[in-house]
Every structure is written in C-alpha cells, then in structure tokens.
Amino acid sequence: MTANEMPPMATPRVAAGALFFDTEGRVLLVKPHYKNHWDIPGGYVEPGESPRAACIREVAEELGLSVDVGPHLVVDWAPADNEGDKILFIFDGGTLSEDDQRRIVFRDGELAEWRFVAADDLDAYGPARLTRRMRTAATARRRGRAAYAEHGSEPV
Template sequence: MSTTNLPPAQYYASLPKHIAGAGAIIHDGAGRILLVKPSYRTTWEIPGGGLDAGEDPLRTAQREVKEELGIDLAPGRLLAVDWVPEQADGRPPLANFLFDGGVLSQAEAARRIHLDPDELTAWKLADPDQWEALLDPHMARRLHACSRALANGTTVYLQYGFHPTHGED
C-alpha cells in the first residue's frame, strides 16, 4: 500500500523526522558578530535555539534572544537557511534559520545583555578572524556566509555552512 493512501495521521507519522532552529546575527558597525558561550559546550554559538511546538522560526529567534540575553528584539530579514545533515550522535537533520538581529555596539551590549546563568557563561563581539577558533567549523562557515549576506543585502541557502553548488557562499 502506498503511504499516500493512508489516513492523514498515519501518513504524517510515516514521514521523515527533522528538527528546526533559529538564531539572530547581532552585529556591530565593525563587522563583529555577537557570540555566546554555552555552559554545556566547549565552543561558542550565536544566540538561538530550537523551535518549540507550534512556533515559527522568526518567533523562535526573538524568544531565544530574550531568554538567553534578556534583550527584546524584533529580528529583521532572513539572512540564511542552513541545512545540517543527520549527525553521528543521532541528531536528526536540522533546518536552521538565521535572521538579522540588528546592530549593537560594545557599549550597548555591555549595558543591555543579561545572560541566562543556567545556559550561558559569557558573550563577546567577535571579529571574523576569531570565528574559526571559537566556533565549530560549520558554524564559522555559516557566520561568514551571514556576514556576506548582511553586506550584500542577500539571503543564502547553505548545506552545513557551504553553498551547495560552489562549496562556499
């Protein structure tokens, strides 16, 4: 029997499982991007996280920035969608949506950021030449692509941080 002939609930249950996340690319006028240090990882991240049930990616980015940094943010345009394949640890494929989180100077960040102490231990506005040392390789590639999208007024599609046909954005 074809799965398309199943009742809707059975058909939907037969579909592949994927997860989704969203984040905000908060940046300053010098091209630095705000990174956060999770308490549960050795590498840095951008503010963001997984979608809750019934939540859209834009709302997720807004909620995660509020939870993690204490900042009310209205995310701007979509900069990138990054498809991350299934991981060896069993994590299913992930669609990650990255939005322009706006400009925040070092002084404004110091005044406005209030880290969630249960989740984050530090924040920094990091220069592009620091990203490879601080982030997982696919995250560094993702930030470089988002930085170019910010500068060019474009939106990019990535696969694990790479442009799918060119190897980079």
C-alpha cells in the first residue's frame, strides 16, 4: 500500500494535566489569563514529548513546583469544534501540603490565581465536559484504576 492509498488517520492534539488535592479532598483549579474559565494545571504535549513529561513540565512552568506525578487517572477523547480531535490525559498530582501550596509561584505568567474547590462545586468553574473529566479522574483515583472517557465521561 502506498502513501496515497492509506486511509485518512486522525492527528489529534494531545494535552496533559495534573489533578492535585488538598488534605480536605478539594481539587486545585487555576485561572488562566487567556480563558474564560478555570482549569487544572497542564497544557499541550510538544513534539517528541510524552504526556507524562508534558504534565511535569507544565506544572513546573505554571506553578513553579517540581513534582513527580503519579499514574494517569483518565484518558479522554474530547474533540472540539474549533480545535479538532483531542486526546487529554490527567495524571494524579497527589495531595499538596501547606508547604507545597506556599511554594506555588506563577513562573510563566499564564495564570492569574489558584484555589481548591470541592468536587460538588466544580460546575461553577468550567465547561461541563471539563468538570466531568475532573470528576471521572477523581473517581478513578478513589477506585485505584485508570479510566477511559469520551467528552469527560466513561462510556456505558
């Protein structure tokens, strides 16, 4: 089969982020200057970079924290009308101690603020599929098993 005979293949954008918690079980959210909603620390994977490496790099760039993230919690197929196909990874950032929280510094200027938010209150901070993805990741963490999602939710 030649290159011209190959069927079309998806070329999704890939992004990775970390789900951090405080000792009360609330989720760390960040407010980027360039978005109208809150998000988790993370960003796009660069060419030749693994999703895990991208997550670690993005956390260091955005929050000034050097962390060794845990296992992935969710992989989400989440195409967007204006961005095309996307595959999004969320890794377990663990629990941030008060000392870790004091060390947060917005190194790259992308973020305006951060806060911990209870899982029941996430809907007020971001688009529905993002909050579904965060809840799916938190559930995967509790049950000790990674999840596959589409548009933020596990398929039935």
